[in-house]
Each structure stands twice: as C-alpha cells, then as structure tokens.
Amino acid sequence: MSQSQSVGVLFICMGNICRSPTAHAVFRKLVEQAGLVNKIRIDSAGTHAYHIGNPPDPRSMETAASRNIAMADLRARKVAFSDFYEFDYLLVMDDHNYQLVIELGPREEHHRVSYLLDFAPEVGRKDVPDPYYGGPQGFEQVFDMVETACANLLSTIRQKQGW
Structure with missing residues (x-):
C-alpha cells in the first residue's frame, strides 16, 4: 500500500446478511465522515452462498436505521479468490470464517486475513457472535462491537497511510 493508492477493505461472515454487511x-x-471515500474501497462477502443477491437481514437494517446508518443498498455475495488481490484487508468475524477464507486464498496472501475484532482488543473477544438465530439484543451487541472495531480500523489505516 502506497500513499497514492486506495486501500481495499473486505468484511467477511458466513452468509453476508448480518455481521459483514453491518x-x-x-x-x-x-x-x-472522514472524507476518504475516494481513498478507501469497501465491500462485504460471505463464506457460504446461502443468500447471494439478497439484502441484509431486516433486523440488521432496523438496528442500522436506529443508528442513522443506511445498508439497504448492500447485497450478499460470496467471497472469491480474486478478493485476495483486490483487498488489502480481509476481515473475518469468527474462527470458522477465518479457516474457510485461509483455505480459499493463496498462501502468499494469507497476511491480508485477520479478525475484525483484532482492531478492538477492548471488546475482550476475538469472534463477533452471529445474531441470526437470536433476538434484537444480539444485533445491538454486534453493532456495538463492530462500531468500536471499525473506528479503530479506520484510525489504523489513516496512520499507516499518513492521512
């Protein structure tokens, strides 16, 4: 990554309808808000093809809307081999996603894969829990974790890039 290039960030969970689109x-x-839209490319994907083309889970969208965050435009897709060359950061939500992404990608690009919560040690855990089978409090918890990690991620990228 040089200062003149854009930085690519890909968020990955299982179905790409709850955690990664969040x-x-x-x-x-x-x-x-940071005015870096032209410098940072963002996408999300799933390790499974369950929901390809679908919008995020309605409960995720409802939680997002309550926090003034739009996500209805996002659509699920499956992570691809080419993502290892198109994104600088491939950020997974849990151990299972990590293993599947590592198996998919070329060994020389594994350094691009990490856990989203690596950027939020203050959360005190490595995995973002999947709220799919739970109630509304699970979606709120995911948003809280993700907001902390994303703020720290942006700070890290800005520092590395000198922005």
Missing part, C-alpha cells in the same frame, strides 16, 4: 455499512459511514 461492518460494511458502519465502516462506510465512518469513511464518508
């Missing part, structure tokens, strides 16, 4: 939308808003 991170995508939260990070996008932070990037917009």
Whole structure:
C-alpha cells in the first residue's frame, strides 16, 4: 500500500446478511465522515452462498436505521479468490470464517486475513457472535462491537497511510 493508492477493505461472515454487511455499512459511514471515500474501497462477502443477491437481514437494517446508518443498498455475495488481490484487508468475524477464507486464498496472501475484532482488543473477544438465530439484543451487541472495531480500523489505516 502506497500513499497514492486506495486501500481495499473486505468484511467477511458466513452468509453476508448480518455481521459483514453491518461492518460494511458502519465502516462506510465512518469513511464518508472522514472524507476518504475516494481513498478507501469497501465491500462485504460471505463464506457460504446461502443468500447471494439478497439484502441484509431486516433486523440488521432496523438496528442500522436506529443508528442513522443506511445498508439497504448492500447485497450478499460470496467471497472469491480474486478478493485476495483486490483487498488489502480481509476481515473475518469468527474462527470458522477465518479457516474457510485461509483455505480459499493463496498462501502468499494469507497476511491480508485477520479478525475484525483484532482492531478492538477492548471488546475482550476475538469472534463477533452471529445474531441470526437470536433476538434484537444480539444485533445491538454486534453493532456495538463492530462500531468500536471499525473506528479503530479506520484510525489504523489513516496512520499507516499518513492521512
């Protein structure tokens, strides 16, 4: 990554309808607020093809809306081999996603893969829990974790890039 290039950030969970689009939308808003839209490319993907083309889970969108974050425009896709060359950061939500992404990608590009919560040690855990089968409090918890990690991620990128 040089200062003249854009930085690519890809958020990855299982189905790309709850956790990764939440991170995508939260990070996008932070990037917009920082005036870095032309410097940071953001996307999200899933390790499974369950929901390709679908919008985020309605509960994720409702939680986002309550925090003035838009995400209805996002659509699920499956992570691809080419993502290892198009994104500088491939940020997974849990151990299972990490293993699947590592298996998919070329060994020389594994350094691009990390856990989103690596950027939020204050959260005190490595995995962002999947709220899909739970109630509304799970979506709120995911948003809180993701907001902390995304703010720290943006700070890290800005520092590395000298922005």
